[in-house]
Amino acid sequence: MGFTPLSRGPAGAGRLRSLLPGRRAGQGPWPRGRRHGAAAAAPPRGRPCVRASVRPLPVRPSARPAVQPPTRPPSRRPGRESVGPAGRGSGATSGRRHPRPNRRSTAITAPAWHELLVDPEPLTRWYSAVPPLERAPLRSVHLSRYGPMLKLRLDLPRFPDRPPAEWAEAGCDRLECQLHFILTDEDLRMRGRPDGGPADVSHRPLERRRLRVSVRGEGFTADFTASASLQVSHPSAYRSADGDPYTARRRFTSRVDGRLHTTLPPTTRKSFYDHP
Helix, strand or coil, X not given: CCXXXXXXXXXXXXXXXXXXXXXCXXXXXXXXXXXXXXXXXXXXXXXXXXXXXXXXXXXXXXXXXXXXXXXXXXXXXXXXXXXXXXXXXXXXXXXXXXXXXXXXXXXXXXXXXXXXXXXXXXXXXXXXXXXCCCCEEEEEEEECCCCCEEEEEEECCCCCCCCCXXXXXXXXXXXXXXXXXXXXXXXXXXXXXXXXXXXXXXXXEECCCEEEEEEEECCEEEEEEEECCEEEEEEEEECHHHCCCCCCCCEECCHHHHHXXXXXXXXXXXXXXXXX
């Protein structure tokens, strides 16, 4: 089988079309294809165009009834008059406007200080109503060396109305304790020095269970942010008639404190003021 070279140009293109299978020589050039935007070529004559006739399928009647969407009655806003044929105000509703409901307040209510204690049971057992920390004698303020903790040693403003039998028999009328605060932010500000005068301890709740605590006394102020979990330690009762509270006979609720101390330890005793 020999190889016939094809020349370039229209002659070579015609020669190539004549050599393709399915096309005989002498039948002319191949029909050009459909170009972009050109109309489709008409079908060749002599071959009828067969069109299939499609019959529509018969529609069977449905056995289920058609479900109608529920209709809602026209709504009326409360407090507006309805206009009837007799004029304005002839409807069933009156012309008075109903008060709007109060929206839910987003303000955080401040609980009482004894409600924030980890164990409020001793105070709730001794007091029928725990007094607020207003005009409470502030004895001393301590910063723990074991962590971010601040302690206020103070006398409660009022003696318990349901004290233990030992306190009542001894004639005690003053109750002292240490109130613990766990500092959460580095914003402690203190000014002055407590000298046993009355002081007010207030708090304001913050987000993430925190408190903004403020201490205002005679010659002493303190402001800090602490956790919303408080603790009371070393409660002791004594008599104000004994004179100096540092030398007065103490009745401690803790058995360990009762065996180790009969009076109030000095502020240099770290085991008493640093540990709970």
